Amino acid sequence: MLKRLLTLLCLLPLLNSPSGAQSPTGATPVSITTFTAGMERNTGFLTYYWDAKKGKIWLEISAFDTELLYYPTLAQGVGSNDIGLDRGRLGQEHIVKFQRSGPKVLLIEPNYAYRAISNDPLERRAVEESFAKSVHAGFEIAAEENGRVLVDLTPFLMQDAVGAAQAISQTKQGSYKFDPVRSAMYLPRTKAFPQNTEFETIITLTGENAGPFLREVVPTPASVTMHQHHSFVQLPDDKYKPRLFDPRIGYGGIEFFDYATPVSQPITKRYISRHRLEKKDPTAAVSEAVKPIIYYLDPGTPEPIRSALLEGTSWWNQAFEAAGYKNAFQVKLLPPDADPMDVRYNLVQWVHRSTRGWSYGASIIDPRTGEIIKGKVTLGSLRVRQDYLIAQGLVGDFQTDSSHVTEMMAMSLDRLRQLAAHEVGHTLGLPHNYLASTQGGSPFGRASVMDYPTMVAKVKGASIDLSDAYAKGIGAYDKWSIRYGYEQFANGANEKQELNKIVNQMHAAGLSFLTDQDARPEGSVHPATHLWDNGASAVDELKRVMEVRRVALANFTEKKIPAGTPMAMLEEVLVPMYMFHRYQVEAAAKVIGGQTYTNALRGDGQPVLSTVPVPEQTKALEALLSTLDPQFLAVPKSVLAMIPPRPFRYDPNPREVFKRRSGLAFDPLGPPEASAGMTLRMLLHPERISRLVTQSAVNPSLVSVETLLEQLLNQTWYKADPADAYLAEVKRLTDKLFLQKLIDLTQSTEVSPQARAVALLKVDQLKKRLTTPLSNASSMAQAHRLFALDQIRRLDGNPADIKSTMAQAPPDGAPIDPGQEWLSPDCDWR
Structure with missing residues (x-):
């Protein structure tokens, strides 16, 4: 007993010292001034202290139950x-918000997905108590002074806040976990500003089984070190007025349940996201802004790219002028003394x-409101x-190392201007509008920079012209969308009516809006919503693009690469030329079984839904079948003679070259397999096939x-082999790919039962054709027929025995144009 008492007496000085975690219960806490003696104090939105001896951040909390914004960032x-x-x-x-409970402070997140917008506190409380909150952290109070408390923020900061380990796992790049021993605070980027306080940490993940993507970029893959950032930001005041969302014009934003809504009205409230913008003179048709929206460009961007990005970003001022503002949108280089993490800088x-x-x-x-802060x-x-x-x-011809470089760079910089405008548009609140490439008055659409355009390459004689490759300014739709989000209406005006008027005027101008959910799925239904296409008619543009491709391949020589470059590198230049039609094929396929529709509201006068007419569907099918012609699919023999195996230390990036079954050698059948497989995949998409059943039943x-299926058989198996041996082999490859797709349809549970039945009928009809003897058939043709009959026999017996002939995937195409997939794991905006 005496020994225990002596031990306790020895520990008491430690418990009362500044380095101890907490004073004894009931005792007067040590003051913040005493506790932080010798530490570095940083004042700002949240004041913090740096304890260099222990490597700790001590946070001073002076306001409890006051809401603020927290978010993590991947700084490096x-x-x-x-x-x-x-x-x-x-x-x-x-x-x-920080909430105190005795000697403890909790960091609590209220649930803003469920609210009661009401003046009645009991009504608000009923909703608040019905749904869960989230506690992000708990802290023991280490010191206290004049209503302020001090807590150790370090454990909260020392975590994988952005979910990097999870991202590595989800992409199958290994199994990793946070290693606190190899992690620490990073002081150069830990700062306090007037409206935000920023903390940066060096975070290390350790693990094993690193995948190829990770091994490619990490010096020692067992240890992945990055910088993660934590931002605490002052929330805006309550003077911002949220603006209602309208599905007919694109805006991202917030939505929540409002339980104070009368039963006769929708309980879900939807607001758009936008920056706060107000006129200096609300009565003026055009006025400067009280506080303009300013974007700052990373000064680490090199020239001439820097100037192109500054120019493209500045295009948005044209839209804000249409909304009644003068010089309300600006773009500048980030000042040398500015920190990109400062919330005051749009970056x-x-x-x-x-x-x-x-x-x-x-x-x-x-x-809470949808207001864009940064x-x-x-x-x-x-x-x-x-x-x-x-x-x-398209236009390269390296007679000298500088030949056509100016022309090629001009197109590339035009693309960057458009890209900058596109991505900044997302940060202004705008989603993609994939109808814009079919609207706007131009032969190539161009109604919005929020579409994904591909370059417009025009055939001029035996050459290609890129002078009009990309639009050089904001689109007509962009001006209407900025008007909807940012126009300031006269005092006393009915905002809902004024917004509806803007949408109606936009429709009267021939402009409308459909976005990712309407365009991205390969089986999507609208014939005019697609990525990386141009023009009002997907089929006419496919034919035009096929002609550009023909000229590009005809002009393809060794002069497509500079002198001194390994000849094998020609393949990287060949890939986008050979696959130049890829996105327009997908666009044209949507015409077949397609339906035109709008986001119509009852009573707004918009057309609601209609099936694509017969002539357009037939025209699309004819154009797509032509992409399966062996002459179209074949790689020019002159090109085949120019691409040797790769030299030492020039290993190909597998994304940038064609898949091959020929080892080191370039595979002449690789490109045809990729292209034919792509067309067949689009035409025979399960959703499209199922729609064809229903559309022909109705009409x-x-x-x-x-x-x-009959047209595909006529283009493949029912057509005679070409006399040229290479073209004949290309044709036989396409036959086999289609047969496999046909067999797959008979077994698919994704298509309608009748679609499976028709596919089975066509397999049976093909079987009968193949069992009819051919006179003077070559051994290659006989082998081809024998292979097909063997596959069909396996289908009749045990389909699991079929040895699939799966088409080699084409090299990666995207991203060749703007943005990332909206609301995907790589989400390019929100």
């Missing part, structure tokens, strides 16, 4: 587009990766090289599944 990334852990990647915003950041990759436009928003654009530096490579294939004159 991993450098792999596939993993997606890029420099500047934003995490999710959280409304939080356009230049990011490097090991491969070409997506660009992003994201925003930090107030989850816009953040991330532009991948290798994208411009992909655009230059495409220009090189027998429309294209049916039987018509489609």
Whole structure:
């Protein structure tokens, strides 16, 4: 007993010392001044102290139950587009508040997804108590003084806040976990500003089984070190007025349940996201802004890219002028003394990766109202090289090392201007509008920079012209959308009526809006919503693009690469030329079984829904079948003679070259297999096939599944082999790919039962044709027929025995144009 008492007496000085975690219960806490003696004090939105001896951050909390914004950021990334852990990647915003309970402080996130917008506190409390909150952290009070308390923030900061380990796992790049021993505070980027306080940490993940993407970018893959950032931001005042969302014009934003809503009205409230913008003179038709929206470009961006990005970003001022503002949108270089983490700076950041990759436009928003607090654009530096490579294939002719370089760079910089405008548009609140490439008065659409355009290459005689490759300014739709989001109406005006008037005027101008959900799925239904297409008619543009491709391949010589470059590198230039039609094929396929529709509201006068007429569907089918012609699919023999195996230390990036079954040698059947497989995949998409069943049942004159499959048989198996041996082998390859697709349809549970039945009928009809003897058939033709009959026999017996002939996938195409997939794991905006 005496020994225990002596031990306790020895410990009491430690418990009362500044380095102890907490004073004894009931005792007067040590003061903050005493506790932090010798520490570095940093004042700002949240005041903190740096304890250099212990490597700790002590946070001073002076306001409890006061809401603020917290979000994590990846300050220094991993450098792999596939993993997606890029420099500047934003995490999710959280409304939080510090709440004290005795000797403890909790960091609590209220649940703003469920609210009662009411003056009745009991009504608000009923909703608040019905749904869960989230506690992000708990802290023991270490010191206290004049109502202020001090807590150790370090454990909260020392975590994988952006979910990097999870991202590595989800992309199958290994199993990793946070290693606190190899992690520490990073003081140069830990700062306090008037409206935000920023903390940065060096975070290390350790693990094993690193995948190829990770091994490519990390010096020692067992240890992945990055910088993660924590931002605590002052929330805006309550003078911002939220604006209602309208599905007919595109805006991101917030939505929540409002339980104070009368039963006769929708309980879900939807607001758009936008920056706060007000006129100095609300009565003037055109006025300067009280506080203009200013975007700052990363000064680490090199010239001439820097000037192109500044110019493209500045295009948005044209839209704000249409909304009644003068010089309300500005773009500048980030000042040398400014910190990109300061919430006061909307930022356009230049990011490097090991491969070409997506660009992003994201925003930090107030989850209560939808107000944008900070816009953040991330532009991948290798994208411009992909655009230059495409220009090189189209117009390159290296008589000298500088031949056509000016022309190729001009197209690439035009693309960057459009890319900058596109991504900044996301940070202004705008989603993609994939109808814009079919609207706007131009032969190539161009109604919005929020679409994904591909370059417009025009055939002029025996050459290609890129002078009109990309639009050089904001689109007509962009002006209407900015008017909807930012126009300031006269005092006393009915805002809902004024907004509806803007939408109606936009429709009267021939402009409308459809976005990712309407365009991205390969089986999507609208014939005019697609990525990387141009023009009002997807079919006419496919034919035009096929002609550009023909000229590009006809002009393809060794002069597509500079002197001194390994000849094998010609393949990288060949890929985008051979696959130049890829996106227009997908666009044209949507015409077959397609339906035109709008986001119509009852009573607004818009057309609601109609099926694509018979002539257009038939025309699309004819055009798509022509992409399966052996002459179209074959690689020019002159090109085949120019591409040897790769030299030492020039290993190909597998994304940038054709898959092959021929080892080191270039495979002459690789490109045809990729292209034919792509067309067949689009035409025979399960959703499209199922729609053909229903559309022909409702209107027998429309294209049916039987018509489609019969036309494909006529283009493949029922057509004679060409005399040329190479073309004949290309044709036989296409036959086999189609047979496999046909067999797959008979077994698919994704298509309607009748579609499976028709596919089975066509297999049976083909079997009968193949059993009819052919006179003077070559051994290659006989082998081809024997292979097909063997596959069909296996289908009749045990389909599991079928040895599938799966088409080799084409080399990566995207991203060749703007943005990242909206609301995907690599989300390019929110």
